[in-house]
Amino acid sequence: YWQKTVPGRFGSKQKVLFLTAQGLPATFDGGVARPDTQVVTHIFEQLVNPILNLIEKYKERADAPTPKVILQFATFSDFESVKDTSCDQVQQQAFSGEQPEANYTIEEPRWSLEKVILPTQTRTSLEQTLNLIEKHDLIYKKWGLASVLGNTSPAISINLFGPPGTGKTRCAEGIAHALGRKLLRINFAQLESKFVGQTSQNIMAVFKRAAEHNAVLFFDEADNALGARLSNIADAAGQGLNTSRNTMLIEMEKFEGVVIFATNNVRAFDQASASRILYNIPFTLPDADSRLRIFKLHIPPEFPLADDISLERIVDLTDGFCGRQIWNVVRQTAAKAASQECPDIDKRVTMKDFVDSIEEVRKGSDAIFARQETQSLTWLSTKVKPMIDDTTNSEKANT
Known part of the structure; x- marks a missing residue:
């Protein structure tokens, strides 16, 4: 995140305005995901700094109204400024009218599993999973395993993982077709919001909508939905990310339907998320x-x-x-x-x-x-090398 002291015309007092960037490429340090510093530098130069300069120029007009375009992608700190009326107005404008869950379309599956060509091992895994789904009530209700969970049945959670273009999305439709249910297809980007807490609300809304229609809930490109949570939280964006991923775990625990995840990068999954998935089905390139x-x-x-x-x-x-x-x-x-x-x-x-x-x-x-x-090589030569050279020269000068 980047911060700037905002003049009083933006509110009753001077406040600290935070600009946050989400969904950045990450590097892993000791298993902890951290934003790529090179990308952060590039974003600051190309986007954040011009915005801050714009704010600086904007205050020259004493009677200027609140610049809502800036506030729409700016997140205030957790001080009294979070109650700023101008920020509240923007949120009301953004979410007024049709409720978010109304945009999540329930669809009929277009593909049956018979029309999806798969290697033998993948098809066998799918068939075994469908067979276990059919026995779900027997195992948890008649045989009493639901009592261990407080008389609730866990979500039938399936993870389809493997390279792009290997049939994961079609198989998700095929599973819904085999179960005789409709499909609620979600890309996690649809749920992400710039406003604090709204992403979690959207996650809860899609689980609720799937339950109401007895639809199979399908998260395509599920890396962000089940990705690793941050251990060192330095800003509101990191806190929001962890909150949304915690909400996903909670909703998975409460859900009693079928939820499918598809990913090209299963290694990015959080360990707590991976442990909640009942069936993992690998997809490979066709033989x-x-x-x-x-x-x-x-x-x-x-x-x-x-x-x-x-x-x-x-x-x-x-x-x-x-x-x-x-x-x-x-x-x-x-x-x-x-x-x-x-x-x-x-x-x-x-x-x-x-x-x-x-x-x-x-x-x-x-x-x-x-x-x-x-x-990548251009980035390294134009961005990283000069930074390293500057650091080296500075160290030499200090020496």
Whole structure:
């Protein structure tokens, strides 16, 4: 966070205004997550400092109204200023009208598990989990385990973890479909709020809405929802983060329905969160047999394949591809064939179209990773090295 003394025109007295940034990349020091100092420096230079300068200029007008744009992404300290009427007005404006839970849509699952191609181990784990869910009432109600928990049944919590594009989201829909229930899909970013306490309220609202509709609650990209809590809290943002994650744990304990989490980074989970999950199902990149079945699923009978097509060779060329990349290959191949300069009835998808599309998809993925690496190296050379050099020079001067 960054702080600035705010002149009296913003309230009855001078107050300390805190600007907080959430969701920053973190480094881990002794198991404790801390914001990346390089990123914090960049945010200060590009965003925070201009805001503070704007506030400094703004006070030149004695009759100026409260700048609500600034207050909307500013969090006051826990002094008397938290009761500032202008800040209260902004919160009322932001949350007036339709209640937050009304925006959380209950949907019919579009996919059944039969339509999701998975490696054998993953499918076996899913089937075993569904079988255990069917026996949930037997175990906790008829066999009395619910009495250990105060006559309540624990949430049926499932964690789907693995690389992107391996079918986690579709399987969440498939589980809801298999249970004959609707789905309440949530990305945790939908719940996060700039106002103190509102994120926790939103978390409680989605659990309540799922319970009212007997819907499967699905948290996509669940890293933030179940991430590690901070042990050293230095600001309001850190306190708010811990509060929201504690609320998530409490609601998981109270919930008696089915809640599913999906993540690409299960290592970021808080230990207390991980221990509350009943079923953990790993997802892996599809093997050769799975890739063949995915291609067959994505290539309809009407697809105008040329005689030179070899699915076996295509499967070999896509080693290491996820299901999403395979779908991209099929779409790019179709686009190439559709661009042929001949009547539509004569257009054919050739083996060359597939080979070229596979290469383009692979290069596209490699380019993304290469760009991320280049950005990291650029950051190190332009930001970190000068900081290190300045520190070294300062130490030499002191010596």
